[in-house]
Amino acid sequence: xxxxxxxxxxxxxxxxxxxxxxxxxxxxxxxxxxxxxxxxxxxxxxxxxxxxxxxxxxxxxxxxxxxxxxxxxxxxxxxxxxxxxxxxxxxxxxxxxxxxxxxxxxxxxxxxxxxxxxxxxxxxxxxxxxxxxxxxxxxxxxxxxxxxxxxxxxxxxxxxxxxxxxxxxxxxxxxxxxxxxxxxxxxxxxxxxxxxxxxxxxxxxxxxxxxxxxxxxxxxxxxxxxxxxxxxxxxxxxxxxxxxxxxxxxxxxxxxxxxxxxxxxxxxxxxxxxx
Numbered sequence: 001x002x003x004x005x006x007x008x009x010x011x012x013x014x015x016x017x018x019x020x021x022x023x024x025x026x027x028x029x030x031x032x033x034x035x036x037x038x039x040x041x042x043x044x045x046x047x048x049x050x051x052x053x054x055x056x057x058x059x060x061x062x063x064x065x066x067x068x069x070x071x072x073x074x075x076x077x078x079x080x081x082x083x084x085x086x087x088x089x090x091x092x093x094x095x096x097x098x099x100x101x102x103x104x105x106x107x108x109x110x111x112x113x114x115x116x117x118x119x120x121x122x123x124x125x126x127x128x129x130x131x132x133x134x135x136x137x138x139x140x141x142x143x144x145x146x147x148x149x150x151x152x153x154x155x156x157x158x159x160x161x162x163x164x165x166x167x168x169x170x171x172x173x174x175x176x177x178x179x180x181x182x183x184x185x186x187x188x189x190x191x192x193x194x195x196x197x198x199x200x201x202x203x204x205x206x207x208x209x210x211x212x213x214x215x216x217x218x219x220x221x222x223x224x225x226x227x228x229x230x231x232x233x234x235x236x237x238x239x240x241x242x243x244x245x246x247x248x249x250x251x252x253x254x255x256x257x258x259x260x261x262x263x264x265x266x267x268x269x270x271x272x273x274x275x
Contacts, residue, residue: 024137027148027164028127029120034169036201037118041067042225047077048218063219066228070116072235075109088112089237096244107176108217111190111207114162114171118201127151130176131160142172157187170195170202187212198226 022030043065048058061082066074073088085096086109093109095102110130117126124134132151140147140154142163151161163173174190187210194205207219233239 021137021139022148024134024150025120025124027137027150027169028123028134030169031164031171032118032120032123034202035118035171038067038069038198038201038203038226040069040227040230041198041203042228042230043067043221044223046220046222048220050215050217052214058218065112066230066234067112067116068230068235070118070122073112073116074235075112085240087235087237087240089235092237094237094240096240099244099247101241101244107188108209110176111174111192111209111219114174114192115203127162130174132162133159139166145172147172168195189213198224 045063045065047061047063049061050058061077061079064076066072071090073086075084075086077084083098085094086106087094088109093105095106095109113126113130114123117123127134127150134150136151136153138149138152138154140149140163145163146166147163148166149161149163152159157175158177160177161175162171163175164170165172171192173192176188176190178186178188189210191208191210192204192206193208195202196205203221203224205221208215209217
C-alpha cells in the first residue's frame with residue numbers, strides 16, 4: 001500500500017488550489033516591486049501587423065515610443081503610408097493620424113498602461129479601469145508557466161484578467177474580454193515576453209496581441225535609451241493639439257498665430273508643473 005501511495009502521488013499532478021493563493025493586493029505589491037522603477041525610457045521598435053491570411057507577410061512599421069513614468073507616454077509612427085502620434089498624459093489621450101485628430105480609442109494602445117503602473121496603487125487603479133476585479137485571485141497556468149490569475153477563478157476566461165508569473169511576479173498575459181459585442185464576447189490577449197533588466201527596473205522586449213485567439217500584431221523592441229532628454233512640448237497634449245491646428249491647411253493665418261502662441265503657452269505651463 002505504501003508503494004502504491006508513493007506511485008500515485010508521483011504521477012498525479014496536483015490541481016491548483018486557492019487555499020495557498022496570495023490575496024490580489026499582495027500579489028500586486030510583489031509585482032510592483034518586481035517591475036521596479038524606470039524614470040524615462042525611449043524605445044525604437046518594430047510594429048508588425050498580421051493579415052488575416054497566414055500566407056501573407058505582416059506589415060512592418062518603425063515606431064518610436066517614450067515612457068515618462070508614470071503619467072506620460074508617446075508613440076510615433078512615420079512611414080510612407082501613415083503618420084500617427086498617440087499621446088497619453090494622465091487620464092488624457094490624444095491620437096493624431098495624418099495630421100487630423102482621431103476620434104475614439106484603440107484597444108491595442110492599452111498595453112502600455114500596465115507598463116507605466118509600477119506601484120500597487122497604480123496597478124490596482126489601472127486594472128480596475130480595464131475591468132479586472134483585483135479582489136479575485138487564483139492559481140493557474142499560461143502555457144507552461146504557473147501564474148497567479150487576478151480577476152477570475154482559473155480556468156475561467158469569461159472575465160478580464162491578468163496572469164502574473166508565480167516565480168518572477170512579472171506580468172505574463174493581460175486578457176480583456178468585451179462582453180458587449182456578442183454572447184461569447186470578444187477577447188484581446190496581450191502577452192508580455194522577454195523581460196529585460198534595466199538598472200532598477202524590468203521591461204518586456206516583445207509584446208504580442210491576439211484577437212479571438214489569432215495573432216494580429218506584435219511589438220519587437222530594437223533598441224532603447226534610459227533617461228534621455230525629452231523636450232517638454234513633446235509630451236504636452238495642449239502643444240500637440242495646437243500644432244495640429246497650426247498645420248491645418250484650411251486654418252486662417254490669424255488662427256495659426258493663435259495656435260503657435262497656444263503651443264508656447266502649453267510648453268511654459270508644462271514646465272511649471274514638472275520643473
